[in-house]
Amino acid sequence: MKHPLHAPRLRLAARQRFGWRTLRPHQLTAMRAVMRRRDALVVLPTGAGKSAVYQIPATLLRGPTVVISPLLALQQDQISALNDRGHPDLRAVRVSSAETPNQQAAALEDIRQGRARFLFITPEQLSSPDRLAEVRALRPALVAVDEAHCISAWGHDFRPDYLALGHLIRGLGRPPVVALTATASPPVRDDILDRLGLDDPEIIISGLDRPNLFLEVAHCPTEEYRWRRLVALLESEQRPGIIYAPTRRAAEELAGRLDAAGFPAEFYHGGMPAGARETLHERFLDDQVPIMVATSAFGMGIDKPNIRWVAHVALPDSPDSYLQEIGRAGRDGEPARALLLWRAEDIGLQRFFTGGLPDAKELTELAALLATGPTTRTALREQTGLSARKLGQLLALLEQVGACTRRGTKLSVGRYAPAPADAARAAVAEAERQQAVQRSRTDMMRAFAETRACRGQTLLAYFGEHMSTVCEHCDSCHAGSSSAETIADGPFPVHSTVRHAEWGAGMVLGYEEDRMTVLFDDVGYKTLSVPVVSEQGLLAVEAG
Incomplete structure (x- = not known):
């Protein structure tokens, strides 16, 4: 059953409450699902307006909206953005460890009395039975799960309370749920759907390509070469920018070396006191930190439009992490740069981070x-x-x-x-099995680093997207090594299920030149030669 009246109401709410004259098609599709009280998984690239997907419908629903978000800094940014508009339908409050018990009680009372419409909360707060009962009594009309990849074992945070989030939402009376993330590969999407228990959800996945972001990779034979390439970037590009380092120690040492070389830099990692991290976060947003050297702990919730470049001084653990991190550059739509400086030794470090098996x-x-x-x-x-x-x-x-x-x-x-x-x-x-998949993700990251083909096509194939032409915003395209001809249809349709005699069932994600990428349930990602697959009959269509 269609609800044609939802679109005009949503557009009117966007214009009156937010001053937005238009809504993008993928935003409107997701919002209409919310208005139909249907669960939704929304995967939109950075800067594509994910927050609007729940904020605009929330002003039209009867009852408050509970926003579950992993970071206090991210919550505060979104709360400030809502409250600064000065509209009573957009007032937001928070219940977190940052508030006193009296402040928490006042926030809940504001929701009860209709003085606020949005309640921001962390999974850790909801894990308390008393708090869960208090929030359930508010009769929420919608639950929005921000940075939903954190609920996945393949996500970037893997907090225990996020893993239990589906159970906690059922404890709230199971209102409709909209899960939002900027990047989710097929196993992450499946994990989100499963762990949240989304019921026949609307799945909205918009193109993840960022044409204003130039992708560049350099293999570094020595650490000194890696340093020289980084210095060349800093000397040629505007600031601010972010440098991602693989470890806390590496972040601290690199920030010190940059400072000594005349490049003012700060370091940030999860081992620092919470107060220090919050101060650095605010200083970076206020353009007081021109260069931030950080581990992957820095970035979620960095809604800063003018970041001109993101550099990696080691191979990320997966394309998931890489796309999340480079997505922080160029949010204003202006040209930005993503530079990956990697060495073969980086692989061993990622293998170490994978850890051992449980006891x-x-x-x-x-x-x-x-x-x-x-x-x-x-x-x-x-x-x-x-x-x-x-x-x-x-x-x-x-x-x-x-x-x-x-x-x-x-x-x-x-x-x-x-x-x-x-x-x-x-x-x-x-x-x-999970470790095998994680190792395969790192292998795919290395394949991205080593390819001479179009990097945009290679990256999007990992996420199950097909780019019909070369991206023209990567070093391979500019060097002329990427081919303008791509395989639109290989021996098996994209997204079809196939079976390998040894690796079991898998999904065909895409084709690039004479290679195909398949995500197997038990062993993860594999890149296979299309001619070999065809000649030797390595894959067969999975029955059913």
Whole structure:
């Protein structure tokens, strides 16, 4: 059933409350899904107006909108942007660790009395049974999950409370959910849909290509060469800019070396005190930090339009991370630059970060505790001595193999759950599968770095998008090494399901020259030769 009246109402609300004369087609499609009370997954590139997808419909819905967002700085930016408009329908409040108990109570009262429409909150707050009950009593009309890739085991944050978010939303009475992210590869999208329990969602994925962003990669035979290429960038480009370093120590040392060389720089990483990070974040937004050297902890929520370049001084762990991080440049639509300076040694560092497998004994003991009866994460932490992060990861694995179920904030095992030892073995096997996929993501990042073909096509193929012509905004295109001819149709349709005798089932993501990219469920991404696949019959269409 169509609802043609939604579009005029949405356009009117956008004009009256936000001053926007037009809405982009993908925004309007997502907003109409929200107005129909339908779940939605919205994947839009940086700067494409994701926040508007929930903000405009929220002013037309009966009841408040709960916005679940991972970072306080990101929340504060969005709250300020709403409140600065001075419209009563756009007032936003927050409940977080940054507010006193009295301030938290006042925020909830403002929502109850209709003095505010948006409640910003973190998953950690909702994990408290009392807080969950308070927010449920507000009868929210919509839940917006910002930076939704954080809910995925393949995301960039992997916070335990994000993994439980689907259960927490059900605890709110299961209002409609709109999940928003700037980049989500097929396994991340599947994970978001599964973990949030989205019901027959509208899936809106807009083109991720950023024509104003020039993609450039340089292989660096030595560290000194990498330094010289970085200096050349700093001498030729305007500021501000961001340099992503692989470790906290590397960020600190590089910032010091840049300062000594006459390039004013600051460093930022997750090991710094929260207050120091917040101050740096604000100074960067206020153009007081011309060069920020940071780990991947910096960037989510950096809504700064004039970042002229983003440089990586090591190979990122995946194209997912890379696209997120370079997306912070050129949000004003003006030309910007993304420079990746990599060495083969970077691969070993990413392998180290992947970590080892979980301890089977700890998994067995945890599964046994769950089998004793309903419990809570707080009680499990006290009994096991595990950190919140590690406990969350182990519980997620046990849940994936059917050895843990959640009802609100209570954890238990189902009637047909495997025995603790069997559950541990299955969980370790699942962890091995996840590590194989993660290693394949790093392999795809290296393939992107090494290719002489169009980088835009290569990057978008990873995300399951097909670019019919070369991008013309990468170093390969400018050097003339990328071909203007691409394979539109290979031996199997894009997005079809195929099966390999050894690797199992997979999805065809795209073709590039004489190669094809397939995402296999059990082993991750593989790049295969199209002639070899055809000649040897390596793949077959998956039945059903």
